[in-house]
Amino acid sequence: MHCLQTRALVHRYGNDLVLDGIDLQVPTGSIYGFLGPNGAGKTTTLRLLLGLLRRQQGEIAIFGHRLDEDRIGLLRRIGSMIESPSFYEHLSARENLALLQKVYRCPRGRIDEVLALVGLAQTGRKRAGQFSLGMKQRLGLAVALLHAPDLLILDEPSNGLDPNGIVEMRALLQRLNRELGITILVSSHLLPEVEKLATHVGILHRGRLMFQGTIDALQARQHQRRALRLRTGDDDAAQSLLARHGHPAHRDVDGLSLPALDDADAAALNRTLVAAGIDVFELAPERGDLERIFMDIVEDRSTASVTLGEAA
Numbered sequence: 018m019h020c021l022q023t024r025a026l027v028h029r030y031g032n033d034l035v036l037d038g039i040d041l042q043v044p045t046g047s048i049y050g051f052l053g054p055n056g057a058g059k060t061t062t063l064r065l066l067l068g069l070l071r072r073q074q075g076e077i078a079i080f081g082h083r084l085d086e087d088r089i090g091l092l093r094r095i096g097s098m099i100e101s102p103s104f105y106e107h108l109s110a111r112e113n114l115a116l117l118q119k120v121y122r123c124p125r126g127r128i129d130e131v132l133a134l135v136g137l138a139q140t141g142r143k144r145a146g147q148f149s150l151g152m153k154q155r156l157g158l159a160v161a162l163l164h165a166p167d168l169l170i171l172d173e174p175s176n177g178l179d180p181n182g183i184v185e186m187r188a189l190l191q192r193l194n195r196e197l198g199i200t201i202l203v204s205s206h207l208l209p210e211v212e213k214l215a216t217h218v219g220i221l222h223r224g225r226l227m228f229q230g231t232i233d234a235l236q237a238r239q240h241q242r243r244a245l246r247l248r249t250g251d252d253d254a255a256q257s258l259l260a261r262h263g264h265p266a267h268r269d270v271d272g273l274s275l276p277a278l279d280d281a282d283a284a285a286l287n288r289t290l291v292a293a294g295i296d297v298f299e300l301a302p303e304r305g306d307l308e309r310i311f312m313d314i315v316e317d318r319s320t321a322s323v324t325l326g327e328a329a
């Protein structure tokens with residue numbers, strides 16, 4: 018079951034095509050990392066999902082209903098944080114929330130609950146203007162949580178945080194997901210962060226969804242394409258020798274990369290190199306980290322959009 022789905026979502030700013038047929042599928046209960054470099058179109062997508070931008074082409078369905086059908090009703094079940102949250106700087110966290118609690122007409126007791134959830138219960142009379150960036154982000158999250166949403170839509174919540182703040186934000190989001198069952202759609206350009214945080218990932222590049230599926234499916238994709246990493250005492254000589262033996266190797270900053278071989282062929286190749294007087298420091302499968310997969314997907318201009326595995 019998908020908590021949020023889009024079909025063929027297209028958006029233009031003037032003549033600039035910024036989203037080119039996006040089919041998002043965010044499974045209920047997931048943490049969906051919406052990943053892409055700056056300018057890929059993430060914020061535009063999230064603004065469309067929240068009805069902050071007028072939909073031009075394509076469909077958006079949330080909790081199984083078209084957004085246009087019941088925008089207000091659906092938004093009541095969504096908490097969001099798009100760009101840096103703004104507050105009354107001269108008011109405390111509690112006072113800021115008390116104002117919004119009246120607007121949202123949620124129970125007063127909810128203020129203490131969300132302050133505790135985001136770890137701001139002890140900030141007392143301290144003004145929001147004196148908060149660290151991490152505390153401001155957490156207060157933004159408290160605002161998003163005030164009306165007890167089923168879905169959180171967050172635009173780069175780790176932006177500008179120090180490493181400690183990033184770890185805290187991740188732990189908090191995972192707790193909200195695990196303990197309260199909140200589905201979270203979170204955009205990021207930080208690949209290692211998405212790898213640690215998310216259960217599912219969508220990779221956006223130049224307005225196209227290049228990959229969508231589970232983190233495991235993404236890594237499985239890499240496994241299929243896995244290459245061998247070779248580092249030697251003389252990479253130039255090794256490259257020439259390999260070419261003569263029908264193993265074209267690609268040179269990069271880490272040494273040589275060549276198409277995957279089975280164990281027997283890899284052992285034979287090792288013997289050939291050593292017999293030619295070339296020291297072999299490393300002969301192993303490429304790292305399967307997301308960074309490399311991401312570069313693979315994004316650099317491969319011919320790659321069609323792929324959906325791997327069942328996103329649900």
Ligand SMILES: Nc1ncnc2c1ncn2[C@@H]1O[C@H](COP(=O)(O)OP(=O)(O)OP(=O)(O)O)[C@@H](O)[C@H]1O
Pocket residue numbers: 030035053054055056057058059060061062206
């Ligand atoms: N209001 C606007 N008018 C014109 N062009 C815009 C507008 N907003 C965004 N763009 C352009 O649309 C493209 C996508 O921007 P968007 O902010 O959606 O990307 P993003 O992936 O969120 O990037 P970032 O992480 O840098 O915010 C960019 O080229 C941007 O310059």
